[in-house]
Amino acid sequence: MSRRTLGIGLVLGGLLMAAVSLFADYLGVGAHPGILGWKQILGAVAGVAISLAGGFAFREPKPSLAGPERTEEAPEQDLTSARDNETLPIRETPASRDVGLPIYDSTAVRVPFVHELTELYRYRFLLWNLISRDLKVRYKRSVLGFLWAMINPLLTMAVLLVVFMRLFRFEIDHYPVYILAGLLLWNLFARGTSVAMRAVLDNSGVRRQIYVPASVFVAGAIGSALVNLLFALVPLLILAVAGGAPPRLSWLYLPVPILQTTLFAFGVGVILSALAVFFADMLDIYEVVLNAYFYLTPIIYPMSILPPLLVRLQLFNPANYFIDAFRMPLIDGVLPSLTSVLISTVAVLALTAAGWSLFTRLSDQFAYRT
Amino acid sequence: MTTDATNRVHMTGDDGLAIRLRQVSVRYRVPTEPVSTLKEHAIRLLQGRRTEYREFWALDGVDLEVRRGEALGIIGRNGAGKSTLLKVVSRILRPTAGQVWVRGSVAPLIELGAGFHPELTGRENVYLNGAMLGFSQAEMQARFEGIVEFAELWDFIDAPLRTYSSGMMTRLGFAVASDVDPDILIIDEVLSVGDEAFQQKCLARMRSFRAKETTILFVSHGLDAVERLCDRAIWIDQGGVRHSGGVRETAEAYLETV
Numbered sequence: 175m176s177r178r179t180l181g182i183g184l185v186l187g188g189l190l191m192a193a194v195s196l197f198a199d200y201l202g203v204g205a206h207p208g209i210l211g212w213k214q215i216l217g218a219v220a221g222v223a224i225s226l227a228g229g230f231a232f233r234e235p236k237p238s239l240a241g242p243e244r245t246e247e248a249p250e251q252d253l254t255s256a257r258d259n260e261t262l263p264i265r266e267t268p269a270s271r272d273v274g275l276p277i278y279d280s281t282a283v284r285v286p287f288v289h290e291l292t293e294l295y296r297y298r299f300l301l302w303n304l305i306s307r308d309l310k311v312r313y314k315r316s317v318l319g320f321l322w323a324m325i326n327p328l329l330t331m332a333v334l335l336v337v338f339m340r341l342f343r344f345e346i347d348h349y350p351v352y353i354l355a356g357l358l359l360w361n362l363f364a365r366g367t368s369v370a371m372r373a374v375l376d377n378s379g380v381r382r383q384i385y386v387p388a389s390v391f392v393a394g395a396i397g398s399a400l401v402n403l404l405f406a407l408v409p410l411l412i413l414a415v416a417g418g419a420p421p422r423l424s425w426l427y428l429p430v431p432i433l434q435t436t437l438f439a440f441g442v443g444v445i446l447s448a449l450a451v452f453f454a455d456m457l458d459i460y461e462v463v464l465n466a467y468f469y470l471t472p473i474i475y476p477m478s479i480l481p482p483l484l485v486r487l488q489l490f491n492p493a494n495y496f497i498d499a500f501r502m503p504l505i506d507g508v509l510p511s512l513t514s515v516l517i518s519t520v521a522v523l524a525l526t527a528a529g530w531s532l533f534t535r536l537s538d539q540f541a542y543r544t
Numbered sequence: 545m546t547t548d549a550t551n552r553v554h555m556t557g558d559d560g561l562a563i564r565l566r567q568v569s570v571r572y573r574v575p576t577e578p579v580s581t582l583k584e585h586a587i588r589l590l591q592g593r594r595t596e597y598r599e600f601w602a603l604d605g606v607d608l609e610v611r612r613g614e615a616l617g618i619i620g621r622n623g624a625g626k627s628t629l630l631k632v633v634s635r636i637l638r639p640t641a642g643q644v645w646v647r648g649s650v651a652p653l654i655e656l657g658a659g660f661h662p663e664l665t666g667r668e669n670v671y672l673n674g675a676m677l678g679f680s681q682a683e684m685q686a687r688f689e690g691i692v693e694f695a696e697l698w699d700f701i702d703a704p705l706r707t708y709s710s711g712m713m714t715r716l717g718f719a720v721a722s723d724v725d726p727d728i729l730i731i732d733e734v735l736s737v738g739d740e741a742f743q744q745k746c747l748a749r750m751r752s753f754r755a756k757e758t759t760i761l762f763v764s765h766g767l768d769a770v771e772r773l774c775d776r777a778i779w780i781d782q783g784g785v786r787h788s789g790g791v792r793e794t795a796e797a798y799l800e801t802v
Contacts, residue, residue: 275727278635280644300675307672311663380659384652385635386676455581538638541631542572
């Protein structure tokens with residue numbers, strides 16, 4: 175019981191700390207109203223960390239059981255056996271081997287939204303294996319190996335630089351970093367979602383033979399896109415320093431837009447992968463949509479060249495928020511405003527929850543369709 | 545909540561039962577015209593036409609009970625529903641109607657090497673394949689030596705899989721898939737792998753599963769193999785259980801119609 179109380183206390187305390195830090199301005203204790211300050215961010219991060227730690231403390235220790243199916247329904251089993259003990263203290267068990275074995279009941283009531291999350295967690299080792307497989311396969315046979323993950327975006331940037339600086343003559347400070355930062359975050363989204371879209375279809379061969387939760391493959395696609403981005407951060411930061419944007423404290427904020435974009439990609443990825451199972455032309459449609467999206471978002475050009483209508487539309491474009499929130503601390507050393515961070519985060523969370531809900535509702539039908 | 549209660553009632557009455565199917569049906573809907581694109585759906589919607597489907601019942605009201613430690617052979621023609629039956633037991637398919645109830649972990653001895661990647665080494669593939677079967681990194685580390693030993697591939701384990709012969713690949717696949725220690729083992733036509741010596745090893749491993757009281761579901765066209773491994777057999781025809789009983793009598797009933 176004490177473990178529970180401690181856990182709950184930590185979760186609530188941590189959340190409170192995070193909330194106070196984030197809303198310091200509104201509570202009247204913030205130093206610079208309207209700007210997210212350092213102490214605020216540190217406080218928020220620490221608060222979330224504490225509440226996460228509380229969550230882990232709160233979790234019931236699981237009995238360690240071998241085998242894939244065992245861990246699966248083990249908690250449920252614990253519940254029933256615990257209840258049985260209370261109501262039926264003496265229960266004859268002639269076949270003692272049966273006790274404690276997990277039970278799968280196809281008619282059991284379950285919430286797909288939650289169930290698939292626990293399944294994803296249970297198959298986390300597969301997730302790591304899929305991500306590392308993608309990386310190994312991608313770079314194994316090339317001479318430069320993993321260096322390609324860093325060289326590739328640099329080369330793309332060089333091409334764009336030549337084209338846009340020479341032909342269009344945009345006036346942007348630190349234009350190389352501007353382009354590269356935008357491209358990297360965009361690639362995370364574009365590559366992640368395109369691969370995720372095919373995840374369920376491509377792995378139908380495996381899923382025809384063994385049970386593997388479909389969401390693992392989607393998460394794997396996004397995960398490898400994220401790892402690729404992490405590699406490419408090295409040349410980006412070097413380029414930033416070389417281009418006259420020295421390392422600053424504000425760089426500590428960079429993981430936030432990266433994570434937001436990852437979540438965004440995952441949310442779009444689950445929707446696409448579910449739709450692709452039912453509609454074969456999704457793959458072609460999305461290619462066109464993605465292309466249009468790329469050119470409508472200020473990635474390689476500045477916002478200032480857009481007509482007013484498109485500028486207004488950017489208000490509803492998560493990619494624009496995240497790329498902007500990625501460039502500002504990197505190039506100008508400024509953090510995005512609290513409102514923009516909150517709004518974009520909430521919007522993406524809602525999108526991901528909706529996508530996850532759609533995906534988990536349909537996932538039972540995947541095996542019938544692929 | 546209600547299912548939870550009924551569950552418990554069954555549990556007390558079903559000691560020793562490993563698998564129970566009640567009126568299990570699986571329906572595939574096959575569209576009579578090919579409409580699988582969004583474009584075609586949109587056009588249809590605009591025209592106000594509805595897509596017509598032909599229904600196909602791969603399983604139709606199947607009742608089946610398998611006791612723990614039993615080896616059940618499943619025979620029947622192609623397309624009779626044998627593989628679909630295995631799929632509902634191993635949770636790949638959720639049945640359209642009816643209840644599938646399974647106690648214990650289920651592992652399929654799958655078509656060997658599903659999910660293998662040619663560019664990865666044998667070692668990396670073993671870990672990847674194990675993870676697909678639901679094992680953690682630590683569990684696979686503990687099993688790794690035994691797997692390679694069984695597959696007799698120590699010399700090649702760090703070479704990419706594309707350099708393997710097909711025999712080596714199936715050996716590795718069988719070694720991984722059969723190294724699991726499930727309560728219920730599902731085998732779909734795989735016993736004919738490798739050379740004579742390796743086949744002997746496979747058979748020995750099958751027998752060790754039997755000795756450990758592992759429940760086995762075995763689908764095969766080879767009636768001899770079914771007879772050697774199983775205590776009981778069912779004959780599936782057009783999605784239903786046509787005959788159930790001893791292996792020999794079921795096989796004879798089946799052979800009469802062929």
